[in-house]
Amino acid sequence: MLIKRPDDIKSGEITDKELYLNRRQFIRTASLGAAGLGSGLLIPGLLGPLGEARGATKLTGTGKSAFSTDEPQTPLKDITGYNNFYEFGTDKSDPKRYSDSLKTRPWTVVVEGEVNKPRTFDIDEMLKMPLEERVYRLRCVEAWSMVVPWIGFELSHLIKAVEPTANAKYIQFVTLHDPEQMPGQRRGVLDWPYVEGLRMDEAMNPLTILGVGLYGEVMPNQNGAPIRVVVPWKYGFKSIKSIVKIRFVEKEPPTAWNVAAPQEYGFYSNVNPTVNHPRWSQASERRIGDFFRRKTLMFNGYEEQVAHLYKGMDLTKLY
Ligand code: MTE
Numbered sequence: 001m002l003i004k005r006p007d008d009i010k011s012g013e014i015t016d017k018e019l020y021l022n023r024r025q026f027i028r029t030a031s032l033g034a035a036g037l038g039s040g041l042l043i044p045g046l047l048g049p050l051g052e053a054r055g056a057t058k059l060t061g062t063g064k065s066a067f068s069t070d071e072p073q074t075p076l077k078d079i080t081g082y083n084n085f086y087e088f089g090t091d092k093s094d095p096k097r098y099s100d101s102l103k104t105r106p107w108t109v110v111v112e113g114e115v116n117k118p119r120t121f122d123i124d125e126m127l128k129m130p131l132e133e134r135v136y137r138l139r140c141v142e143a144w145s146m147v148v149p150w151i152g153f154e155l156s157h158l159i160k161a162v163e164p165t166a167n168a169k170y171i172q173f174v175t176l177h178d179p180e181q182m183p184g185q186r187r188g189v190l191d192w193p194y195v196e197g198l199r200m201d202e203a204m205n206p207l208t209i210l211g212v213g214l215y216g217e218v219m220p221n222q223n224g225a226p227i228r229v230v231v232p233w234k235y236g237f238k239s240i241k242s243i244v245k246i247r248f249v250e251k252e253p254p255t256a257w258n259v260a261a262p263q264e265y266g267f268y269s270n271v272n273p274t275v276n277h278p279r280w281s282q283a284s285e286r287r288i289g290d291f292f293r294r295k296t297l298m299f300n301g302y303e304e305q306v307a308h309l310y311k312g313m314d315l316t317k318l319y
């Protein structure tokens with residue numbers, strides 16, 4: 001992003017972590033096997049997906065989605081320990097370290113603007129939406145990527161419930177603004193609150209979800225608890241965290257990174273290996289945990305599902 005250079009991952013650290021996690025996974029699988037339980041089993045409340053004892057709450061009754069990738073999933077430790085969430089600091093390790101101060105109950109999301117049925121949703125009401133596991137690739141603009149088993153529901157369900165008017169052309173999302181809970185907001189790194197936006201057809205696309213958890217458990221604070229957007233064919237910064245407002249509007253809304261650096265970040269921000277960031281190439285990426293770089297895929301590999309949304313648009317100008 002603005003401050004961090006791409007690829008600022010300490011590869012030694014990640015590799016060590018990988019080895020460590022794989023060893024843990026091996027030991028756990030072996031011991032479960034010995035107990036006659038088989039591998040890949042979760043023991044609710046006792047073991048997390050990688051065998052650590054964790055206090056997180058399970059999300060039950062989630063279906064599997066056909067939109068999921070079957071690529072290897074990034075270990076939980078990396079998904080929850082290597083984050084961008086500037087409300088808690090600009091270092092990748094800050095969100096995990098400092099986001100305990102975020103209170104995720106009570107939590108409501110106000111839905112307003114160009115809709116016939118404006119409404120305030122309570123987070124517990126939203127958890128009753130048809131939740132699915134969506135294993136998506138996440139490609140950060142800084143040229144690293146992960147594979148995350150999100151739990152969430154299609155944004156289109158919520159959109160239909162509030163009945164947008166004919167004037168609703170875009171949706172704006174707004175993160176909580178509370179410097180008491182989000183100490184990073186005491187510094188002027190970005191224009192707070194963090195805001196993002198999607199065109200209506202992008203928001204209605206079945207790939208676009210509101211994420212409420214990952215790895216079968218409620219969303220960790222550092223990943224955007226209790227509810228965030230996940231748009232897998234766009235750079236990670238479009239996937240705004242800890243949202244409190246969804247506003248339906250007629251004109252393209254301002255977005256946090258476009259306001260901060262318009263020459264570097266556009267409204268669309270589709271993953272596109274042929275359009276470089278002004279300061280680095282977007283042609284390849286490093287999957288967290290991998291040693292070698294891999295080629296970045298057009299629309300992050302979701303071309304079949306979303307290319308039609310941009311037909312006739314010059315993506316070198318509308319980046
Ligand atoms: N949302 C808010 N409110 N604040 C942020 O700083 N960072 C974005 C996005 N959503 C950010 C945010 C960026 S740059 C990325 S890459 C993803 O969150 C990272 O999501 P993750 O930490 O769950 O991997």
